[in-house]
Amino acid sequence: MIPSDPQKVTGICFDHVDVPNQNSLAVARKNGAYAFLPTVLKEFDADKIIDEVKTSGLRGRGGAGFPTGLKWSFVPRNTGKPTYLLCNADEGEPGTFKDRDIMRFDPHLLIEGMIMAGFALDVKDAYIYIRGEFLHEANVMNEAIREAYAANLLGENILGTDYSMDLTVHRGAGAYICGEETALIESLEGRPGRPRFKPPFPAVEGFYGCPTVVNNVETLATVPAILEHGGAWHAAIGVPNNTGFKIFSVSGHVNKPGNYEVPMGTTMRTLIEDYCGGLQHGTVPKAIIPGGSSSAWLMAEHYDVPLTFDDLIKAGSMLGSGAIIVMDETADLVALTRRLAHFYAHESCGQCTPCREGTGWLERVMNRVETGHGCEADLKVLKEASEHMAGRTICALADGAAAPILSLLEHFPDELRSRMAQSHQEEQSA
Amino acid sequence: MTALYINDEEVTVTPGTSILEACRENGAEVPYFCYHPELSVAANCRMCLVEIEGWNKPAASCCTPVAEGMKVRTQTEALEKDREMMMEYLLIHHPLDCPVCDQGGACKLQDYAVEHGASHGRYAEMKRAVVDHDLGPFVSTCMTRCIHCTRCVRFADEVAGTGDMGVLDRGDHMRIDGIVEDCLSSELSGNLSDICPVGALLDKPSHDVSRPWEVTRHKSTCTQCPQGCDITIESRGDEVIRIRPEKDGMEPWICDRGRYVYDAFRSEQRILEPKVRESGGLVAASWDDAIGRAVELMKGKRVGIVFSPDWSVEGLTSIRLLNDAVFEGAKVAFDLHRRDMRSFAFEEGLAMTTQQIEDSGQVVILGSDLRQRLPVLMQRLRKRINAGKPVSRIGAMNYRTNTEPTKDSLIRPRDWSAVIAFAMQQVSGLGKTAAGMDAWMAGVEGRHEAGKLLADALMDDSCALLVGEEIRSHEDAAALIYGLDLLMRACGHAEAGKDGRNLISEGMNPQLLSSVFGDVRTSAGELFDAASNGELDVLLLIGSDPQGDGLFSVQAKQAMDKVPLVQVGAISGQISEYAEVQLPAAAYSEVEGSFVNMEGRIRVAENPLSSLGAERPLWKVMMRLIQDMGGDIPAVNLDELRAHVIRFAPQMEHAWRSSDELMITAARNNTATHASSTKAPSRSLDLISRYSMYREGAWVRASDLLSEAGCLHALDDVLVHPNTLAGAEGERVVRTSSGEQSVHVGSREDVVPGVLFVAKRGVAGDLSSESEVDFVGGAA
Amino acid sequence: MSAVEQALPQFSSKRLEEIKTLIARYPHSRSALLPVLHMAQEDFEYLSMDVQKLVAKTLGLHLMAVREVVTFYTMFREKPCGTYLLEVCTNAGCMLNGADELVRHLCDTLEIKVGGTTPDGLFTVTEVECAGACAGAPVVQINNAYHEKVDAAHMDVFITEARGQGGKK
Numbered sequence A: 001m002i003p004s005d006p007q008k009v010t011g012i013c014f015d016h017v018d019v020p021n022q023n024s025l026a027v028a029r030k031n032g033a034y035a036f037l038p039t040v041l042k043e044f045d046a047d048k049i050i051d052e053v054k055t056s057g058l059r060g061r062g063g064a065g066f067p068t069g070l071k072w073s074f075v076p077r078n079t080g081k082p083t084y085l086l087c088n089a090d091e092g093e094p095g096t097f098k099d100r101d102i103m104r105f106d107p108h109l110l111i112e113g114m115i116m117a118g119f120a121l122d123v124k125d126a127y128i129y130i131r132g133e134f135l136h137e138a139n140v141m142n143e144a145i146r147e148a149y150a151a152n153l154l155g156e157n158i159l160g161t162d163y164s165m166d167l168t169v170h171r172g173a174g175a176y177i178c179g180e181e182t183a184l185i186e187s188l189e190g191r192p193g194r195p196r197f198k199p200p201f202p203a204v205e206g207f208y209g210c211p212t213v214v215n216n217v218e219t220l221a222t223v224p225a226i227l228e229h230g231g232a233w234h235a236a237i238g239v240p241n242n243t244g245f246k247i248f249s250v251s252g253h254v255n256k257p258g259n260y261e262v263p264m265g266t267t268m269r270t271l272i273e274d275y276c277g278g279l280q281h282g283t284v285p286k287a288i289i290p291g292g293s294s295s296a297w298l299m300a301e302h303y304d305v306p307l308t309f310d311d312l313i314k315a316g317s318m319l320g321s322g323a324i325i326v327m328d329e330t331a332d333l334v335a336l337t338r339r340l341a342h343f344y345a346h347e348s349c350g351q352c353t354p355c356r357e358g359t360g361w362l363e364r365v366m367n368r369v370e371t372g373h374g375c376e377a378d379l380k381v382l383k384e385a386s387e388h389m390a391g392r393t394i395c396a397l398a399d400g401a402a403a404p405i406l407s408l409l410e411h412f413p414d415e416l417r418s419r420m421a422q423s424h425q426e427e428q429s430a
Numbered sequence B: 001m002t003a004l005y006i007n008d009e010e011v012t013v014t015p016g017t018s019i020l021e022a023c024r025e026n027g028a029e030v031p032y033f034c035y036h037p038e039l040s041v042a043a044n045c046r047m048c049l050v051e052i053e054g055w056n057k058p059a060a061s062c063c064t065p066v067a068e069g070m071k072v073r074t075q076t077e078a079l080e081k082d083r084e085m086m087m088e089y090l091l092i093h094h095p096l097d098c099p100v101c102d103q104g105g106a107c108k109l110q111d112y113a114v115e116h117g118a119s120h121g122r123y124a125e126m127k128r129a130v131v132d133h134d135l136g137p138f139v140s141t142c143m144t145r146c147i148h149c150t151r152c153v154r155f156a157d158e159v160a161g162t163g164d165m166g167v168l169d170r171g172d173h174m175r176i177d178g179i180v181e182d183c184l185s186s187e188l189s190g191n192l193s194d195i196c197p198v199g200a201l202l203d204k205p206s207h208d209v210s211r212p213w214e215v216t217r218h219k220s221t222c223t224q225c226p227q228g229c230d231i232t233i234e235s236r237g238d239e240v241i242r243i244r245p246e247k248d249g250m251e252p253w254i255c256d257r258g259r260y261v262y263d264a265f266r267s268e269q270r271i272l273e274p275k276v277r278e279s280g281g282l283v284a285a286s287w288d289d290a291i292g293r294a295v296e297l298m299k300g301k302r303v304g305i306v307f308s309p310d311w312s313v314e315g316l317t318s319i320r321l322l323n324d325a326v327f328e329g330a331k332v333a334f335d336l337h338r339r340d341m342r343s344f345a346f347e348e349g350l351a352m353t354t355q356q357i358e359d360s361g362q363v364v365i366l367g368s369d370l371r372q373r374l375p376v377l378m379q380r381l382r383k384r385i386n387a388g389k390p391v392s393r394i395g396a397m398n399y400r401t402n403t404e405p406t407k408d409s410l411i412r413p414r415d416w417s418a419v420i421a422f423a424m425q426q427v428s429g430l431g432k433t434a435a436g437m438d439a440w441m442a443g444v445e446g447r448h449e450a451g452k453l454l455a456d457a458l459m460d461d462s463c464a465l466l467v468g469e470e471i472r473s474h475e476d477a478a479a480l481i482y483g484l485d486l487l488m489r490a491c492g493h494a495e496a497g498k499d500g501r502n503l504i505s506e507g508m509n510p511q512l513l514s515s516v517f518g519d520v521r522t523s524a525g526e527l528f529d530a531a532s533n534g535e536l537d538v539l540l541l542i543g544s545d546p547q548g549d550g551l552f553s554v555q556a557k558q559a560m561d562k563v564p565l566v567q568v569g570a571i572s573g574q575i576s577e578y579a580e581v582q583l584p585a586a587a588y589s590e591v592e593g594s595f596v597n598m599e600g601r602i603r604v605a606e607n608p609l610s611s612l613g614a615e616r617p618l619w620k621v622m623m624r625l626i627q628d629m630g631g632d633i634p635a636v637n638l639d640e641l642r643a644h645v646i647r648f649a650p651q652m653e654h655a656w657r658s659s660d661e662l663m664i665t666a667a668r669n670n671t672a673t674h675a676s677s678t679k680a681p682s683r684s685l686d687l688i689s690r691y692s693m694y695r696e697g698a699w700v701r702a703s704d705l706l707s708e709a710g711c712l713h714a715l716d717d718v719l720v721h722p723n724t725l726a727g728a729e730g731e732r733v734v735r736t737s738s739g740e741q742s743v744h745v746g747s748r749e750d751v752v753p754g755v756l757f758v759a760k761r762g763v764a765g766d767l768s769s770e771s772e773v774d775f776v777g778g779a780a
Numbered sequence C: 001m002s003a004v005e006q007a008l009p010q011f012s013s014k015r016l017e018e019i020k021t022l023i024a025r026y027p028h029s030r031s032a033l034l035p036v037l038h039m040a041q042e043d044f045e046y047l048s049m050d051v052q053k054l055v056a057k058t059l060g061l062h063l064m065a066v067r068e069v070v071t072f073y074t075m076f077r078e079k080p081c082g083t084y085l086l087e088v089c090t091n092a093g094c095m096l097n098g099a100d101e102l103v104r105h106l107c108d109t110l111e112i113k114v115g116g117t118t119p120d121g122l123f124t125v126t127e128v129e130c131a132g133a134c135a136g137a138p139v140v141q142i143n144n145a146y147h148e149k150v151d152a153a154h155m156d157v158f159i160t161e162a163r164g165q166g167g168k169k
């Protein structure tokens, strides 16, 4: 283990994204890729790896923030069935675009993370489920995997050890819901991506009924650093219970949108003002979506919230995938909400009654309200139809669909009402 | 056991039970749409929400397992609001056409809307319209009413095994679709309309015929196959409008044959009044005149009696009483599929219940198109296969089962003894033997490796053999069955309680028939030959149609050309051309009677439909005949008749007195030892006459609905393997024992070479009595 | 083999080899369904019912299993589209940066509606959900290649060039 000072670390997943040709094995190796892998394969065992990951405090970067080491420890051993590792590279949550950069700029980091995770979980077959639109990224990943096979980093007896693992890139085909881990599994089984109810959890019964671990790209790409430097090293970054770095995808009305990997606990203001060059118009945001479109909105009063899982929950929202969409004073929030309502209606897998019918209903009401044909009763419908979707379905898409509407109703009811008044005026003048 | 609290009441259930099932078991009402006890859990309707103490949101009870100490609430204000909202979501696009919908009055959506719905919906946007599908003659669709519970899709995947229903698209465009060529390919398709909780999938034949509240229900037993399913006959007045599985019956499903045969009850083919032949035609007559004519034809004559096994126990016994009272020593036959009349080592019927078969360690299907023959038992086996339990099969064709058998082996009928001998060799190699086995084995020259599959299955702790028509109709059936009996003994499967010797019978009541007619029965073929040879003067056919069914159509025709026919029955059929007299007997829906199914399960029907015409229960017709023939009437009421039943079949003693489930087990013949045959085949091709559930049986042929389905499901009338055909499909000359005839021959890959498959009632009906044939010129 | 079956489109033998290797990567061949549909769409441009039947036959699936997947995923097309498929992301990030105006511009320039194809069969314009590239908003995918920070002028140049090439991709 190479102890290094966590205070001096500048990044984990993005340490080398800017290096030209980092996607080639040769360049990646020059920058340390796979250097520590032999030690892991030869000197570590499953328990040690899982312990280090537990110690590191790493929480899943895909959205739910579930402790990764704990998830791995749920996988039953010696079931007689194979265990599968699936990398969730579906990246569909509106506003999220971080995994794409890891895959297209530093694919070997992900491969290395997957080998280590696979080794810990005794995985023979691992898959990267990548959203279908990321064709270029899939090609880059495939080329990197080809190189890794050629260098005996994948396949039979990796680096001369007893451990063998195959890695396959599997392209989705345009369905946001396939980012939900059980929908992803269904999709990987060649079916429509309709989430499964839990229990059973994938760790016990996942891909073809076998124990399965699903982890986000960023989560897996963090593993090599944790094993190399030790879990305690990682735990010293960020704040307690919210350790390490996190990539934030910032978009919307900021001057320098992009991905920023910062220590957990950095405040929203610092991220937006210091890294993203501030807002396009005005000085404080009108609203901020902090964790992808499915998270509840934050207002200007939350500008100083530290970016951690726990603080965002305290603020009434969630860190989610770390996708921050910033809206300045020019934003038309009714239109934006209508657009998101369309998104959820379009992406609902259709199986749960409240989500299937509710998302469509909300979208249609929002369409009407946005074009100025709403009425006061619609506000109640929007509220009740949203509230009774959330938490009553198989997966959390319905909660995500409810979030923007409930945020709009809570924080900007007047903006909604002024649309109605507008149509009223038009009618009267007509 | 897991203890939990439902609405403050402590209950205990099996661990792993869902909360919904725990509630159902303990009488706590929870509404649901997508849950169905026979299907996998989908948890998509979200109607079954309950509250669990300590959970921050309501839980879907159908997919949440119980946990020790869990505190569940099913009735709270918040849940009421949730249910109201769930109904509002569901009704967004649902048409408000209950008054014209067939499901109206029996619709879960309607019921819950009343119970849980708000007084009016608030949805004011565009409504969705969905296109309907043509799914064939039995199921009609109104997809706009669909609530996407996916019960039908799960049914098609899991129960029917056909996978032809599916979910297309997503979001609120999501819709149910069926991909069918002419019709749904499942023989269980009629159940779709039953499992649809709303009016999206409807029973096509009864569409728009009646409303649920106009219907009277009659509990009955289906006699269309030996399964003898518990059914509810729905009628309006005396008109049957629908048949469904009995709610608390043994099986949740019935097959399309048993369901749609009902149109035969009212068909032109029904015999509803006595008739006598006058100047060439059959004309209506009084009972007195018709009976008089029958007596005239039969009195003092040598009579051959052929009857159907599907009458009620009382009806069948009355036939025996007739025989004993006035036709002592007459030839009596009821089995149209059995060539070998030597006694079988295990008599017809099952030694196991269908549940025991489903649970058995191994199941082997021996020579049966089980999906057509016993669709509901085949469904049980499908369920078994889906659960990962083995079902193997040996037979002449890859008969469609809608789920791959675990192991499969194709053999010709002439190979059976070699198969059994090989299995014997295998098990004796493992130290298993029975007295007589070595000799049986030694008597067989060849060995067929399909026997390995049989031997492997026999080595399991429990093994169910399902012996089908390929063996039962075999010329050497008794020897083959004895061979199987030896194997079962050798492997220790012969003791009562773990006996897996199941011989699939031709029709209902197999155990009773053995008891009542065991000592007087003869072969139907022999009986017809006797008539042709002048050894009989008259034929009395009671519900049997030997021209349409079975293996002896040619002989039956020859016989009837020779001697006059007295026909007693419910269905007229083609055979009535020969009848001098027709006496109407009541249909199975119209009698107070008892039935025994292949498992030996006894059912007593008590509220029959009333008669449509002048027909009477069979036993009354028989008593009248006895009286007019000058005999002493043995029974004047059902009680007296049942005393006679018990005289022949003491196992029936408690049938009418106890409310317990009674079973009569299939008989054993420890003396039926038959050496293996050494007779060499005389022709190059074996012939199998294929059974079709849509064509076999007088009732079925009288049903237009089933006839239509029969056309849609039909294969070529005569089929062989392409290698056997050695040339293009088309006309071929076939040589049989009785000469040569030209038939159209089609080919299929999934049949064993060297066998000619003949569909009965097809153009090749005349071939079905053969067991061996040759192609004239060009045969492989 | 009946005449109907013969009329089905066929995969090239090279494709069939690829499919065989692909199937070997999974515990069950059914998992190859999405990748094989991608291949089929590449080979046949869109997934007609016949192509779907071919895929079903190739993987030993019921046609319904294929239909369910084809209709569930938005990237699978059952109808042909223009030589250039312009998919404009109009979700939040892009919307806040002018995606709606871009769509309007494209539709006006090409004189079609969203979802429509120009009469010469060159261009189809659709709106899609978040492309996962919001830092480059607005984003347009042209035949699966990402074009980021696109504006109207950009697209005008592209359209002129594409027209000049007379329909070759």
Ligand SMILES: Cc1cc2nc3c(=O)[nH]c(=O)nc-3n(C[C@H](O)[C@H](O)[C@H](O)COP(=O)(O)O)c2cc1C
Residues within 6 Å of the ligand: A059, A060, A061, A062, A063, A064, A065, A066, A068, A088, A089, A090, A091, A092, A093, A176, A177, A178, A179, A180, A181, A182, A214, A215, A216, A217, A219, A220, A395, A396, A397, A400
């Ligand atoms: C509707 C929905 C969409 C999701 N989309 C993604 C996604 O695109 N990428 C992702 O990594 N996780 C996504 N998730 C979260 C996954 O279900 C899962 O929690 C995650 O992949 C676990 O990985 P982690 O523990 O490494 O975070 C989504 C969840 C939901 C409910």
Ligand code: SF4
Residues within 6 Å of the ligand: A177, A194, A195, A347, A348, A349, A350, A351, A352, A353, A355, A356, A393, A394, A395, A396, A397, A398
């Ligand atoms: S909540 Fe929506 S997306 Fe999630 S499983 Fe239910 S219907 Fe599908």
Ligand code: FES
Residues within 6 Å of the ligand: A094, A095, A096, C089, C090, C091, C092, C093, C094, C095, C129, C130, C131, C132, C133, C134, C135, C137, C138, C139
């Ligand atoms: S909103 Fe358009 S790429 Fe994210």
